[in-house]
Amino acid sequence: MAGAPEGTIDNRSSAPLDVVVVGAGFAGLYMLERLRQLGLSTRVFEKGGDVGGVWYWNRYPGARCDVESMQYSFSFSEDLQQQWRWNERFAPQPEILAYAQHVADRFDLRRDIAFNTTVTAVHFDESAGLWNIATDRGETVSSRFCIMATGCLSETRTPDIAGLDVFEGKAYHTGNWPHEGVDFTGQRVGVIGTGSSGIQCIPMVAQQAGKLFVFQRTPNFSIPARNAPMDETYERQWKDNYPELRRQAREDSTSGTIYEKSSRKGHEAEPLERQREYERRWQRGGVNFMHSFNDLMLDKRSNDTAADFVRARIRATVRDPVVAEMLSPKDHPIGSKRICIDTDYHATFNRDNVTLVDLRKAPIERLIATGLQTADTEYELDSIVFATGYDAMTGALLRMDIQGRDGETLAHAWESGPRTYLGLMTAGFPNLFTITGPGSPSVLASMIFAIEQHVDWIVDCLQAMQQRGTNLIEAETDAQDRWVAHVNEVADRTLFPLANSWYVGANIPGKPRVFMPYVGGVVPYRQKCDEVAANGYEGFRMSTAPSQPGRRI
Ligand code: NAP
Secondary structure, three states: OOOOOOOOOOOOOOOOEEEEEEOOOHHHHHHHHHHHHOOOOEEEEOOOOOOOOHHHHOOOOOOEOOOOOOOOOOOOOHHHHHHOOOOEOOOEHHHHHHHHHHHHHHOOOHHHEEOOOOEEEEEEEOOOOEEEEEEOOOOEEEEEEEEEOOOOOOOEOOOOOOOOOOOOOEEEEHHHOOOOOOOOOOOEEEEEOOOHHHHHHHHHHHHHOOEEEEEEOOOOOEEEOOOOEOOHHHHHHHHHOHHHHHHHHHHOOOOOOOOOOOOOOHHHOOHHHHHHHHHHHHHHOOHHHHHOOOOOOOOHHHHHHHHHHHHHHHHHHOOOHHHHHHOOOOOOOOOOOOOEEEOOOHHHHHOOOEEEEEOOOOOEEEEEOOEEEEOOOEEEOOEEEEOOOEOOOOHHHHOOEEEOHHHOEHHHHOOOOOOOEOOOEOOOOOOEEEOOOEOEOHHHOOHHHHHHHHHHHHHHHHHHHHHHOOOEEEEOHHHHHHHHHHHHHHHHOOOHHHOOOHHHOOOOOOOOOOOOOOOOOHHHHHHHHHHHHHOOOOOEEEEOOOOOOOOOO
16 A cells, blocks of 8 residues: 555556455355356455465364354355265364365365455445455455455454563464464463363363463353264265255254254253253253253243253362362353353363462463463463453454445444444445344354355345346445344343353453344344345345446446
8 A cells, every 4th residue: 555645545456356355264265156156356365374264263272163063064065065074073173174275175266365465444435436455465456346254253352461572481362373383291381261262272281281270260151062073874864964954954943053952941841851951962062052941041040050050060070169169150141151162171170280260369460571470379381372262243344444435434333333234234335245244143153154144145136236237235224223223122132141241242341332143043034134135125225336337246
């Protein structure tokens, strides 16, 4: 952007592209594949050195998906889903990254992706009806459409702890792990954070470290994954029935994954029967536990029974009753923060080389050259792992300077929390789509499932525009306001807003407290999206850019 006045993008590049896609994770890859089929000229910009998105960056030991492998995969290509083989019930990060790379190779996607390139600014030029897009490599391009495939959990967050620059040891963030791996053998290691990432990496780090301190502010609920090598019969059942099983996921689930449903309410079941059901699901492993009864996220009485069960399991596993108590979550309903799944997490605290530090009693004061200082103790550390999470759902979008009509910034439009119509577009930002944006099921669904639905919807929309001979689409403010109200209203009927979770932005100081994903379920959500399309893209305004009267997309 050399020579460009501040706040504007110097756009001297040649012919505009049809579409720029930001991000080459699963969303960017599938989007590119579909846009090619439409014959649209497309360029993808990706910050990382390869495809994979979150699975490119999250290389920490123990990183693995919490959706079963047979379901955490693309459904758009029958050949792909038949030929790819998963080795474990829950795929580890290297295998998922290999899958993303395979998809890129198989569909020859890399030739349209600029890697190691971060998009810094995205400005709408109203007179030309074009988006001007600038990157950190000094490149600017213009494009008719801009599609954000930037992911929901891609903007890592390191807390503002004093002394970060003073610590003389090594510091890592789980969401930006060194590619060459880290050898903690014999080291004194501190892990800060006990969300999904911390819970996955702590048992692995404990096996290597000489001494591990786990710095916990809030304990989380975690269910054993019971990961195992892929069972061939199970794999066969999926592959033989993929079309039907994918249909069920689409039409008969809340999250786009198939789980064992219950038609019973938790607090109505007999205590013994309830206990048996929890125990059965606990033994089976995975997030299916949260479907033991159909009201666990709606009725606190039922939720309490599930939470009590998990707390009892923690007490039964952890030998030191004081540590067990510290590890038992009490400040939020189970499931209201993203439920974790683990391998030997609680048992790890029985190891002689692991100490749990309660930051509620003595918070972190600062990092020091030799380690970490809490309110009552100085801990000497060789390495610190920040498992402190993400500026979720909005962070990756707002770190770019996005300006729509009249120079309105997305940061300003979202200053009281994200506002979108269906999580797909924001009023005032024409031709700018967000894949799995806030206001859509996104993180409450299986991500690849949610991505496919959004990409397919966007492609249908572009085709509809082509047929109508229009080249601009924009969310209407009224429709957006109604959708935002609906998203809030549905969330308020559940137990989700009761937790200080990243779903409501509570992990980022100063972030507006708004429940960001749509919790109404993928089936009603899809129906709404389909209805909107069937009703001529109701709530969206289609028009023709003044400078491109005859130009179709
Ligand atoms: P997270 O759930 O936001 O957890 C961050 C942890 O860091 C929390 O325990 C938090 O404590 C702690 N923390 C933050 N700032 C702190 C500070 N200043 N001092 C002390 N502790 C601090 O982040 P995450 O574990 O990376 O997980 C984020 C999401 O990514 C998950 O919920 C999940 O959706 C996804 N994920 C999925 C998988 C999987 O598929 N298995 C694996 C990893 C991540 P408080 O709770 O007190 O704020």
